Amino acid sequence: MGLLDNWKAKLNPAKDKVSDLAQQHGDKIAQGLDKAAKAVDEKTKGKYSDKIESGTGKAKGAVDRLAHKDGTTGPTDPTRPTGPTGSTGPVDPSGPAGPAGSAGPTGPTGPSDPTRPGGAPPTP
Numbered sequence: 001m002g003l004l005d006n007w008k009a010k011l012n013p014a015k016d017k018v019s020d021l022a023q024q025h026g027d028k029i030a031q032g033l034d035k036a037a038k039a040v041d042e043k044t045k046g047k048y049s050d051k052i053e054s055g056t057g058k059a060k061g062a063v064d065r066l067a068h069k070d071g072t073t074g075p076t077d078p079t080r081p082t083g084p085t086g087s088t089g090p091v092d093p094s095g096p097a098g099p100a101g102s103a104g105p106t107g108p109t110g111p112s113d114p115t116r117p118g119g120a121p122p123t124p
Contacts, residue, residue: 022067029063 022029037056041049 019066019068022063026063026067030060033059033063 033056037052041052044052
């Protein structure tokens with residue numbers, strides 16, 4: 001058994017305990033988060049309201065995941081965009097065709113020639 005497996009085995013009871021507490025007291029935790037967010041928002045006079053709201057939402061999502069309320073067991077971020085297959089992996093902003101301004105499917109010199117090896121464009 002490797003070191004990581006050993007740590008996982010020792011931490012699993014703590015994880016289960018945290019999950020049970022999140023299930024039992026999730027509503028109280030959410031109320032506390034809302035109360036803290038309201039206090040901070042008042043102290044900053046609304047200057048950071050959007051950031052406070054975002055952070056509060058992420059914290060509530062984390063509590064829900066700990067309590068397994070959403071039915072998932074893996075790490076997910078509800079504010080992170082999902083890819084085309086619903087994965088939560090990184091989304092490539094350039095899309096499948098490559099970065100903006102790239103040559104595109106026809107290449108920089110024109111259409112490819114299917115009769116040439118590798119579909120190379122004709123030589124000028």
